[in-house]
Amino acid sequence: MPDTISIAALRPGDILLHAGTGEISKLIKWASDSLYSHAALVYAPGLLAEAISGGVHLDQSIAARLADHDEVTRIDVVRPVNGGQPLTGAQVGRLQAAAQALQGRKFALNQMAELGLICVLRNKLTDNMAARRLIHWLLNEVVPENENRLVCSEFVYLAFHGTQDAALDPQIVVTPAKDLPWPDVDYAQLLEEYLQARRRVNPAQDALALEALTPDPTAAEFMAALEAATVSELSDLEARLATARAGLQALRQPAVAASAGLLAAHEAAVNAFLVVPEDLRNSPSFQFLGQLMP
Numbered sequence: 001m002p003d004t005i006s007i008a009a010l011r012p013g014d015i016l017l018h019a020g021t022g023e024i025s026k027l028i029k030w031a032s033d034s035l036y037s038h039a040a041l042v043y044a045p046g047l048l049a050e051a052i053s054g055g056v057h058l059d060q061s062i063a064a065r066l067a068d069h070d071e072v073t074r075i076d077v078v079r080p081v082n083g084g085q086p087l088t089g090a091q092v093g094r095l096q097a098a099a100q101a102l103q104g105r106k107f108a109l110n111q112m113a114e115l116g117l118i119c120v121l122r123n124k125l126t127d128n129m130a131a132r133r134l135i136h137w138l139l140n141e142v143v144p145e146n147e148n149r150l151v152c153s154e155f156v157y158l159a160f161h162g163t164q165d166a167a168l169d170p171q172i173v174v175t176p177a178k179d180l181p182w183p184d185v186d187y188a189q190l191l192e193e194y195l196q197a198r199r200r201v202n203p204a205q206d207a208l209a210l211e212a213l214t215p216d217p218t219a220a221e222f223m224a225a226l227e228a229a230t231v232s233e234l235s236d237l238e239a240r241l242a243t244a245r246a247g248l249q250a251l252r253q254p255a256v257a258a259s260a261g262l263l264a265a266h267e268a269a270v271n272a273f274l275v276v277p278e279d280l281r282n283s284p285s286f287q288f289l290g291q292l293m294p
Helices: 023-031 062-067 089-104 111-121 129-141 152-161 187-199 207-212 219-228 231-235 237-251 253-262 277-282
Strands: 004-006 015-020 038-044 047-052 055-061 072-080 286-293
Touching: 015 023, 015 062, 015 277, 023 111, 023 187, 038 055, 038 089, 038 152, 038 277, 047 062, 047 089, 047 152, 055 062, 055 089, 062 072, 062 286, 072 277, 089 152, 111 129, 111 187, 111 237, 129 219, 129 231, 129 237, 152 277, 187 219, 231 237, 277 286
Parallel strands: 004 286
Antiparallel strands: 015 038, 015 072, 038 047, 047 055, 072 286
């Protein structure tokens, strides 16, 4: 039985690693070789800061999140090592300011977009034909409208990185590929989750993204699009992923250059800012505390 930690024992700066229940969460865990599908930051007592639905939110209730068993099966907690000392008030202030500053950045419109970006930047591919059809669809329909956007774990990384405090700047240990099996996917539910997330885009916050969205596909159209991929197109996915990855890395190049020193030499081509929750769990900059309980 893992150690547990209560909400009352959380501190600003703790990271909450979520294991989601949905179909998209299953696929994010597969694509990121991770136990987790989402990462969020304890911003203040009782409150989360996280990147969801295209933007940064600083006022999410931790108690409500923990009680939402339909969305999350477990939440694990890691804490900044910080030389063995609790974060000072000044450090918390810098972390909160860095999180606030990220409200101006554009984040993936939904978890399906995160899935597409992770597949591209982590070069995630398998011989499973159902997987290849979905990745082909993501490259056509989801990645183009999100190519200049960041994912939830990048928000957490950038908040710490933005403190300009060497004690808080995370060292990233890239999670190695685990060759996890393709999960059993309910495609009708997958589409429904995707459409629900698309409808949550706030036009006041992200008008350009809303305009770029294509009309909602029906279930029949979605399945037809998956089946429409030709054998040649599915065989060419490696090349398409490589092209897409080069484009995404070019958009993030200043961040890559600034962070390359944190990666082992053989991993220097990995985008340091595309960390996934498992990378935060494995980072020597954080210590694992246990599973969050009420």
